[in-house]
Amino acid sequence: MDWTKTKKQIIIILLILNLALLGLYQKKQADLSPYQNSDQTISQLKIRLDQANIKLQTEIPSQQVKEKPLLVKYQEEKADQVNQNYFQGQGQVQITDNITKISKDQEEITIINNRRFLYENYAQGIDQGTNTEEKALKFLLDRGYDTTDMELIKVDNQGPTTTFEFAKIYKDKILETSYTRLSLEEGRVITMDRLWIQVIEEEGEKIQIEPAYKALFALLDQEDLKGDTIEKIQVCYYFNPEEQGLLADNTKAEQGRAIPAWRVEMKSGKTRVLDNF
Numbered sequence: 001m002d003w004t005k006t007k008k009q010i011i012i013i014l015l016i017l018n019l020a021l022l023g024l025y026q027k028k029q030a031d032l033s034p035y036q037n038s039d040q041t042i043s044q045l046k047i048r049l050d051q052a053n054i055k056l057q058t059e060i061p062s063q064q065v066k067e068k069p070l071l072v073k074y075q076e077e078k079a080d081q082v083n084q085n086y087f088q089g090q091g092q093v094q095i096t097d098n099i100t101k102i103s104k105d106q107e108e109i110t111i112i113n114n115r116r117f118l119y120e121n122y123a124q125g126i127d128q129g130t131n132t133e134e135k136a137l138k139f140l141l142d143r144g145y146d147t148t149d150m151e152l153i154k155v156d157n158q159g160p161t162t163t164f165e166f167a168k169i170y171k172d173k174i175l176e177t178s179y180t181r182l183s184l185e186e187g188r189v190i191t192m193d194r195l196w197i198q199v200i201e202e203e204g205e206k207i208q209i210e211p212a213y214k215a216l217f218a219l220l221d222q223e224d225l226k227g228d229t230i231e232k233i234q235v236c237y238y239f240n241p242e243e244q245g246l247l248a249d250n251t252k253a254e255q256g257r258a259i260p261a262w263r264v265e266m267k268s269g270k271t272r273v274l275d276n277f
Contacts, residue, residue, distance in 0.1 A: 042213045052220045055229040057267075060213050065235055065260060066206040070170065072239050073255035074115040074178075075196040082109060082117075085144040119192035128187030131162035136182040139189045150180065154269055160185050168197050174236040174263055175199070176273050197239060200255065207260065209235075215262045215274040222272070229267035236263035238273045 042060060049056055079100045083091045091104040100111040106123040128135070133155075137147050151174065154165040161183050168178040178197035182189050209215075212233055219225055239258035261275035 045213050045216055048217070048220055049230075053226045054219060057229050057231055058233055060216065061233055061235075061262075062211075062213075064208070064211075066208045067235070067237075067260035068202040068204070068206050069260070070175075070202055070237055070239075070258040071200040071255060072175070072197050072237075072258045073200060075198045076114045077111045077117050078114075079111065081144075082111065086119075115195060117192070117194040117196075119189075121188070121190050125186075125188050130187060131184035132187070133164055135187055136164045136184060136189065139182065139192075140180070153265075156269070161190070170199055170237060174234070175258060176236055176238045176261075176263065176271075177240050197258070199258075203257075209260050209262065210276045212262050215276065216264070218274050219264065219272060225266060225270065225272075228270065230264055231267050232263075232265035234263050234265075236261055236273065238263075238275055240273075 045060075046056060079093055079095070079102060080089075083089050083093060083102050086107070086109060087102070087104040091102040091109070094101045094103075098113045100114070102109040102111075107119070107121050109120075110118040112118070133152055137150075140147055149169050150166040151169045152164060153167045153174070154163075156163040156165070162185075163181055163183045166180040166182075168175040175197050178195060180194040180196065181192065183191045216230075216233075219230075237258040238261040239256055241256050259275055261273050264272045264274060266272075
């Protein structure tokens with residue numbers, strides 16, 4: 001056996017192995033680098049927020065975030081099923097281009113592009129008491145909606161009217177931009193506006209988003225947030241065909257990609273989604 005030749009082969013193999021390990025180490029360090037030595041940047045961010053008159057009343061998340069993007073689409077509303085769920089199939093159906101109207105007595109439903117759902121009740125019913133989240137959810141359950149993927153994110157009181165806004169939840173994260181808003185008066189639902197997202201599948205590879213403390217710098221030049229307070233910062237999924245340049249009208253989107261992002265909730269009820277894609 002030629003030990004000199006074998007020794008050279010072993011040295012070459014070890015060299016290749018070391019280079020591979022070095023490459024993996026450098027990649028890991030590159031992934032982690034935005035999260036290291038961040039104290040000075042966070043201090044600068046807090047000063048800049050204070051100068052912009054934006055208060056901070058929550059912790060800035062420090063964890064590294066890697067999530068799989070989602071393939072999603074807007075949930076379609078079938079006129080026949082909606083008619084059955086709301087009016088036991090007795091509603092009048094009118095279809096014009098991309099708009100479907102279903103009406104019975106003083107209730108009317110408008111469906112735009114089979115996706116955006118609007119409900120109005122003009123009847124003067126019996127006072128059913130207080131406007132509550134439970135009554136809003138019961139309205140949905142009675143009409144065949146699944147409420148297990150919903151989370152109440154906002155309550156808006158305007159005189160006798162209370163509007164409850166629910167967001168779509170996927171694996172404990174809010175999926176923007178998707179909503180179900182119900183307005184109640186005297187304990188009765190008088191309007192509903194719904195544009196709901198359906199998850200088709202998860203993509204194979206995870207993507208990393210920038211640290212929260214870096215993303216928050218994007219708030220500094222937003223004039224309408226001055227005088228407001230940041231109350232919550234959390235990871236969400238974000239799908240907005242208009243902002244992604246797919247369509248000018250969200251309701252026309254067939255399907256698209258929901259990416260991980262930071263969702264910032266303000267004391268005023270305003271929200272911002274911050275992503276780096």
